[in-house]
């Protein structure tokens with residue numbers, strides 16, 4: 001049988017044209033690829049810098065700068081950093097330091113606390129170090145709070161908290177040939193010399209904003225799903241977003257994140273009064289993978305955010 005023909009009808013004839021299917025998928029992909037690549041996004045700097053603010057951290061946090069020498073420095077306390085730290089401990093290497101921008105472990109699962117957030121890989125496969133920590137996930141597809149809590153469990157189990165500088169961003173690294181070490185500097189004035197540096201900063205911890213005309217002048221309340229503003233929406237990861245009851249809400253993006261949180265938004269924003277939810281889509285898988293901010297469209301510039309003005313819409 002040809003590799004290109006898997007399925008046969010009653011008379012043995014092929015019913016699936018694999019080559020045509022491949023061509024169709026290629027065509028769909030090409031229609032969604034954008035020539036400007038990453039340039040389609042607005043840089044999260046200047047006025048947009050607030051999209052990076054950590055809603056979960058203590059803004060008054062302060063500590064003395066650290067000046068030290070260590071064998072291994074790990075950038076990031078998500079699954080990557082946690083696994084590295086855990087395996088180093090198992091190998092009997094205790095001389096390491098983790099540096100994490102957030103106020104706790106979890107990475108993706110620290111940042112993404114939007115309603116309905118969950119993994120879409122089976123949790124028995126996805127959650128690391130289950131046997132080592134003796135934990136059995138409650139759900140087949142674990143919700144974000146359970147994954148975040150498991151990250152913290154790993155931190156406690158392997159004694160990683162005492163080895164970690166939280167709310168600290170690595171700002172510079174320089175290889176110092178004579179010493180045979182990296183000099184690593186942070187935004188809190190730390191200077192750490194490390195023989196090895198492990199980069200586990202992850203690709204998704206920095207929000208991307210779509211370059212929609214009008215985004216600079218939009219005056220309504222807006223935030224990114226990876227920095228969900230429960231102070232504004234009310235409720236929790238389980239919903240009950242009562243603050244949206246009389247709001248008109250737009251969500252930009254139709255990827256996995258939107259699929260997860262739209263039901264909660266819909267329930268709350270259409271629940272009563274003037275509440276309403278608009279989903280704003282663009283035919284762009286890169287945009288879908290990098291979910292945009294959820295916006296309250298009641299403010300000025302709302303119409304500019306409607307689907308009709310989205311780049312390459314259609």
Ligand SMILES: Cc1cc2nc3c(=O)[nH]c(=O)nc-3n(C[C@H](O)[C@H](O)[C@H](O)COP(=O)(O)OP(=O)(O)OC[C@H]3O[C@@H](n4cnc5c(N)ncnc54)[C@H](O)[C@@H]3O)c2cc1C
Nearest residue numbers: 076078079080100101107108119120121169170201202205
């Ligand atoms: C909403 C969402 C759902 C997902 N669901 C799934 C899923 O179901 N299955 C799956 O396989 N994958 C999923 N992913 C992908 C997920 O990101 C990875 O599975 C995994 O969690 C990545 O771990 P990481 O440690 O590599 O990166 P991250 O979790 O991103 O952690 C990196 C950490 O490094 C920190 N950091 C970065 N730069 C610096 C710096 N300069 N200084 C200090 N700290 C820094 C960041 O603050 C962050 O906490 C999902 C991603 C998202 C956003």
